[in-house]
Amino acid sequence: MADLVSVLQQTGALSSIAQQLGVDEKTAASGAGALLPAILGGFKKQAGGGGGGLEGLAGVLGGLGGGGLLDAVLAPGATPADQGNDVLGQIFGSKDVSRTVAGQAANSTGLDSGLLKKMLPLLAMAVAGYMAQQGGKSGANAGGGGLGGMLGQVLGGLTGGGKAASQGGLGGLASMLDLDGDGNPLDDIIGMAGKLGGR
Template identity: 65%
Template sequence: MNLTDILQQAGGLESMAKELGVSPGVAQQGADALLPAILGGFKKQIQGGGLEGLGGLIGQLGGGGLLDSVLGSQPTPVGQGNEVLGQIFGSKDISRTVAGDAAAKTGLDAGLLKKMLPMLAMMVAGYMAKQGGQSPGGGLGGMLGNVLGGLVGGGSSAPAAGGLAGSLGGLGKLIDMNGDGNPLDDILGMAGKMRG
């Protein structure tokens, strides 16, 4: 099961669709386009500070409550999601570039995708925190490794249209233009070209 399916089963995509006034199909299309970059950002955090560092960061930002905030009946406090994005992307320029890139691929409005980004970041971080609390012994760091390892390692066994796993398997082709395994530096480069 890929992460888009997991978030859909948890009710996250439906909650996001209702809050943004779009159909569940549009929410899923946006999630499929945005999640690879979000997971790439989490993966970069692990490479920089290790799993325990990322687990601690997610805990400070709200832990499992992040997912609950999106699922709740009140409007989502997207400030928390923007904090998560700030930690994994480093700048608003990258968030804008990710939304613009997803808009070009999907035909969805970039403004709508910008609203989806913090909500999706909250769902992913909250989901990982909740799963981390349930994994015996490994703690959040171990669980993050399992979730991200499984999702980011989507590889060639994933079907071409296999949702997130397939998207992540092809992340290098989509965003990692210089082949160094880190798509965010390439996203930054694209943002620089857009401004220039």
């Protein structure tokens, strides 16, 4: 997840999140590194499950606020976490998953789970907004297919999935995370957060 953490640093999102939570950027980066696998896993589930593939995910991102989500995180003042909670609700489907992800990240980093619970919606907004902005730049004149394809490239590039183009229509998303394929995204997402403790 180092690539995505550095992208969030470059956009200024990580600094903005750290400021809002009253922590230094190093602490925010540590928390982000622990939370991002689950967030990206949620986007993968959205694209790969009954979510209509990458074009469906592109539509979801647009409906949630698109690139404006990242702008909201970067704007001065408090970020409206409700929008981030909407993103989490869409990709996780349950507040229980969000709580579990925050708890697992707290165990692996030693950070306070309350802090991580506050960070989770802000991170989800930043990632969703970044993907929507990158997708919009590439696919603005190409319709939904262009945006969907770009989302696959963005997600694949963020996670180092260079050989993703041939992975069955999911683009970069297919090689993003190696989920166990048992049809239960909840334990996959919890497992992803848990695996961080063994690094």
